[in-house]
Amino acid sequence: MLRRKRWKKKTDKGYETVEKSIVKVFEVASKSSDFITFSPIKDFPLQISYFETLIDKTILQESVLLFLKEKANKIQTLSDVVSIIPLEGITISNEANQVERALLDGSIAIYMTDNKEEILLIELSDSRLGQRETNDTQNEFSVIGPKIGFIEDIRTNLNLIREQINTADLIYEEFTVGTRAKTKVVVAYLEGITNPEYVNTVRQRISDLDIDISFDNTQLEQLIADNSRTPFPLYISTERVDRAVESLVQGQVVMISDKSSYAIIGPATLMEFFSNPEDYYLPSFIASFFKLIRIIGMIFSIFASAFYVAILTYHFEVIPKDLLAPIIFSRANVPFPPVAEALFLEITIDLLREAGARLPSKIGQTLGIVGGIVIGQATVEAALTSTILLILVALAALSSFTTPIYKMSNAVRLLRYPFILIAAIWGGFGIFIGIIILIVHLSRLKSLGVPYLLPLYPYRKGGVGSSFIRPNYPAHSKRSWYLRPLSVIRYSPSTDKDPKEGLNHE
Amino acid sequence: MNRKSWQAVMKRVFKNLLLYVLMGCMITLLGCSRTKIVDxxxxxxxxxxxxxxxxxxxxxxxxxxxxxxxxxxxxxxxxxxxxxxxxxxxxxxxxxxxxxxxxxxxxxxxxxxxxxxxxxxxxxxxxxxxxxxxxxxxxxxxxxxxxxxxxxxxxxxxxxxxxxxxxxxxxxxxxxxxxxxxxxxxxxxxxxxxxxxxxxxxxxxxxxxxxxxxxxxxxxxxPEKETSLFSLIKDKRAQATYHLDLGEKRDENITLRGFRSKSEWEWNKEKDEVTLNLKLKVTLTQHPNRFDLSKTEDLQKIKKLIAKELEEDIHNLLATFKENEVDPLGIGNIVRSKDRTWEKESFYRKYPDIPIHVNVDVGIIHSGLEN
Structure with a gap:
């Protein structure tokens, strides 16, 4: 919605339309202390200006200054400089906007002191400046398979993808986002496979987008989402290269933006959030089991404490006789209704999680002890909660962490609270009302115009099985046709040529 | 906005409104029930x-x-x-x-x-x-x-x-x-x-x-023994243990355990009589040593013996029911299902005198082992 509202207002208030002169550009820039202007050659009206925080100083000294000083006597005009400096990416410009952009992208400007109308721009940006060197995945781990993740540099990220999909069909389309600060966003897709509708939609949304500064891809994701009033992520945000590559091959669109270690993948469907690249490195039986565990974990995580509250408050008759005694005994000294103790524990768990995410890793261990042992043990002894609930809530928290995509696991964690509250008010009936509302909400969501619940609703033949399990490779040779890729068949497995007779077949 | 699209908007608003009213009714009209917290x-x-x-x-x-x-x-x-x-x-x-x-x-x-x-x-x-x-x-x-x-x-x-x-x-x-x-x-x-x-x-x-x-x-x-026999007739998979006493000696015993039973009732309207065909599949847990079950003739013999004993016991059981004028086997219902003119009063008036024939067919699934 943000996108659309802004789009209407955009017409007259662009920042780009303000007329600037080159002199003005230099004047404004020189207010910054990191903007350097100097004359490299003594008694010659040639000046160099640049932001020293953006450029690679070694190249400046070794390839620019060295040659300039050596051949200083040959320089008469700016075009002479072009022939002297052995670097590519040299342009001569007389447009203020272009000069300003180039300076901020890490170019140096060379010009005659008396003529600021014509500027020579040499691109010397050092994009890896201040970037981390390691690119291990930080949040999406897998035991086997590649550990390479994206980092906060777009060129590295694009390189990682291009290295994996080394075909000319992989198209990168570059956009800039942001009116105050320009951030590069690259939309990647496979020509001949990805449905152009998706690319068009992304293209249109990104170019319609009006935001002053885009910090991260995960922010961009929300800005171009189909529905911004939902806890569910409508795009998969991943830092795993293999996941992004797999999605490209499946015919999805991948968006990568500068200074962001997350790639976003669209169109995404709900069930995709529960698959993991590691599924494809494990035998399909094992992978399917793990995938089912994740799905069951998600369901358990949403409903465990809600059902606890509903059953203990309204439906005691469904508790098996042998379980009545431990439940009643552990609740006997708890003065609060089940909803209060459930909320108390859930909030405790979320406090622990939030504190764990914010704490420096060295203090993290302390938190584990404080949270896990002290609080758990003490709340039961202090009769604030029952032991059964403690187990349930801990299990529910544990199972919510099995969801591979962090944004989805947060959504799942949040959903618990409305369910607990509605269970406290209407019991089991309330939970089912909640489920209905949840399903209605999910079925109304869309990702890049594709229904979020595909292929479950609207039902699409042939997709339901692979939503819950990971089919083996011979059975998985086609892309999901309901995502409308231009080419459905990925590969055609050859039949097995194992001889059916002989000693090895006894 | 022209008239047509205005109508369309109104229609949509009305539709949504109806949904909200319905949901509101569903939630509020249910009233409140008291909480029954388990402790x-x-x-x-x-x-x-x-x-x-x-x-x-x-x-x-x-x-x-x-x-x-x-x-x-x-x-x-x-x-x-x-x-x-x-x-x-x-x-x-x-x-x-x-x-x-x-x-x-x-x-x-x-x-x-x-x-x-x-x-x-x-x-x-x-x-x-x-x-x-x-x-x-x-x-x-x-x-x-x-x-x-x-x-x-x-x-x-x-x-x-x-x-x-x-x-x-x-x-x-x-x-x-x-x-x-x-x-x-x-x-x-x-x-x-x-x-x-x-x-x-x-x-x-x-x-x-x-x-x-x-x-x-x-x-x-x-009592227990008759109850076991009753469950063999009534239930399809009764696992009742039934004991037949053949004589004075300790060895002269047959103990069988039900595995599957099928009772078929027939009603002969002309003769006014009921026939029970009971097909039993049993485990023979104990039998006298004089029968060698690996021989076919002995096997036939013991099957006949069991059938005869069971028929006799069932007769006694049915006689007990008639004597007390009770019908737990639902014979009245069985007859009713085959006779349009069935009437409760008249049937139970003559119930003690209705002859009931019993044919038992015994099949032995295995013998010797306890289970």
């Missing part, structure tokens, strides 16, 4: 009904108090004498610190006197008590229910249901629960049967055959 209810597990001296009903409820300990060692027995069954909850609530809930009742025990005086008014109440599940047991005790429950309480357990049900699944008790009971109790041409419990001489509760309730009154207490 704030007195959960009745076993309920007993007796006839008091002045004709009122004496109810006994076993309510465990788990808040003291997680073991079943604090059982509260609440007794109350009321003129009508509906008054039990208000009267019992005076004794308990939390509200009395019937939803967890697993067994309802009728005292002997109560059962013999007619149980119809109480059975009617079961139907009007939606908290009661139909997967519960109705049992009749040979003593008063009060005495039985108090004896049971001393065992410090609430597993009366398990004691009855595992005998139904693995031993000679015929299958029964409230659901079947209601069908047989109100159904035409059949009489209901319920498990009987008794206090044995060591002061323990023991399952002891079945009781047959006819015209709402307990008419007959069938």
């Amino acid at each position: 704030d209810v007195s959960i009745v597990h076993v309920f007993g009904l007796d006839l008091a001296e002045n004709g009122e009903i004496l109810g006994t409820a076993l309510i465990p108090d788990y808040s003291v300990s997680a073991e079943v060692d604090h059982i509260l027995a609440v007794e109350e004498q009321v003129p009508a069954g509906v008054l039990f909850i208000p009267e019992m609530s005076r004794h308990t610190s939390t509200r009395v809930e019937l939803a967890k009742i697993r067994v309802i025990v009728f005292g002997k006197d109560f059962a013999e005086n007619g149980v119809k008014d109480m059975v009617d109440r079961f139907i009007f008590t939606p908290e009661l599940g139909t997967n519960i047991q109705i049992a009749v005790t040979t003593h008063t229910a009060n005495e039985t429950l108090k004896t049971f309480m001393q065992e410090q357990s609430l597993t009366l249901i398990d004691r009855i049900e595992h005998n139904m699944i693995e031993q000679g008790q015929p299958q029964m629960n409230l659901h079947y009971f209601l069908n047989q109790f109100y159904g035409e041409g059949m009489d209901a049967y319920v498990p009987m419990i008794t206090i044995d001489n060591q002061n323990r509760i023991k399952v002891d055959g079945i009781g047959i309730i006819s015209k709402s009154k307990l008419k007959l207490h069938l």
Whole structure:
């Protein structure tokens, strides 16, 4: 919605339309202390200006200054400089906007002191400046398979993808986002496979987008989402290269933006959030089991404490006789209704999680002890909660962490609270009302115009099985046709040529 | 905005409004129900009904108090004498610190006197008590229910249901629960049967055959052996152990265990007679050594012997039923299903004189091993 509202207002208030002169550009820039202007050659009206925080100083000294000083006597005009400096990416410009952009992208400007109308721009940006060197995945781990993740540099990220999909069909389309600060966003897709509708939609949304500064891809994701009033992520945000590559091959669109270690993948469907690249490195039986565990974990995580509250408050008759005694005994000294103790524990768990995410890793261990042992043990002894609930809530928290995509696991964690509250008010009936509302909400969501619940609703033949399990490779040779890729068949497995007779077949 | 699109918008708004109103009604019109937090209810597990001296009903409820300990060692027995069954909850609530809930009742025990005086008014109440599940047991005790429950309480357990049900699944008790009971109790041409419990001489509760309730009154207490035979006829998969005594010597015994039984009833209208074809598949757990079961002729011999003995015993069983004018096998219902002109009164008037032929076909699935 943000996108659309802004789009209407955009017409007259662009920042780009303000007329600037080159002199003005230099004047404004020189207010910054990191903007350097100097004359490299003594008694010659040639000046160099640049932001020293953006450029690679070694190249400046070794390839620019060295040659300039050596051949200083040959320089008469700016075009002479072009022939002297052995670097590519040299342009001569007389447009203020272009000069300003180039300076901020890490170019140096060379010009005659008396003529600021014509500027020579040499691109010397050092994009890896201040970037981390390691690119291990930080949040999406897998035991086997590649550990390479994206980092906060777009060129590295694009390189990682291009290295994996080394075909000319992989198209990168570059956009800039942001009116105050320009951030590069690259939309990647496979020509001949990805449905152009998706690319068009992304293209249109990104170019319609009006935001002053885009910090991260995960922010961009929300800005171009189909529905911004939902806890569910409508795009998969991943830092795993293999996941992004797999999605490209499946015919999805991948968006990568500068200074962001997350790639976003669209169109995404709900069930995709529960698959993991590691599924494809494990035998399909094992992978399917793990995938089912994740799905069951998600369901358990949403409903465990809600059902606890509903059953203990309204439906005691469904508790098996042998379980009545431990439940009643552990609740006997708890003065609060089940909803209060459930909320108390859930909030405790979320406090622990939030504190764990914010704490420096060295203090993290302390938190584990404080949270896990002290609080758990003490709340039961202090009769604030029952032991059964403690187990349930801990299990529910544990199972919510099995969801591979962090944004989805947060959504799942949040959903618990409305369910607990509605269970406290209407019991089991309330939970089912909640489920209905949840399903209605999910079925109304869309990702890049594709229904979020595909292929479950609207039902699409042939997709339901692979939503819950990971089919083996011979059975998985086609892309999901309901995502409308231009080419459905990925590969055609050859039949097995194992001889059916002989000693090895006894 | 032109008229047409305005109408479309109104239509959509109205549609949404209708949805919200419907949802609002659904939520608000349901009203509020009181919370029944699990540790704030007195959960009745076993309920007993007796006839008091002045004709009122004496109810006994076993309510465990788990808040003291997680073991079943604090059982509260609440007794109350009321003129009508509906008054039990208000009267019992005076004794308990939390509200009395019937939803967890697993067994309802009728005292002997109560059962013999007619149980119809109480059975009617079961139907009007939606908290009661139909997967519960109705049992009749040979003593008063009060005495039985108090004896049971001393065992410090609430597993009366398990004691009855595992005998139904693995031993000679015929299958029964409230659901079947209601069908047989109100159904035409059949009489209901319920498990009987008794206090044995060591002061323990023991399952002891079945009781047959006819015209709402307990008419007959069938002992264990006949109950096993009854369950072989009635149930499809009765695992009843049945013992045939062939002679004085210790060896002269045949013990068989049911595996699968199929009873087919035939009604001959002209001759006015009923035939029961009983096909039994049994395990022979014990047989006299004079039969060598690896020989075909011996096998035939023992099959014939068992069939003959069983036919005789079934005849005796049927004679007992006729004598007491009870029909737990539902012969009336069987005849009714084959005869359009069936009438309850006239059928049961001639019921004791209807000849019933029994043909038993025994198949032995294996022998020797205990199970």
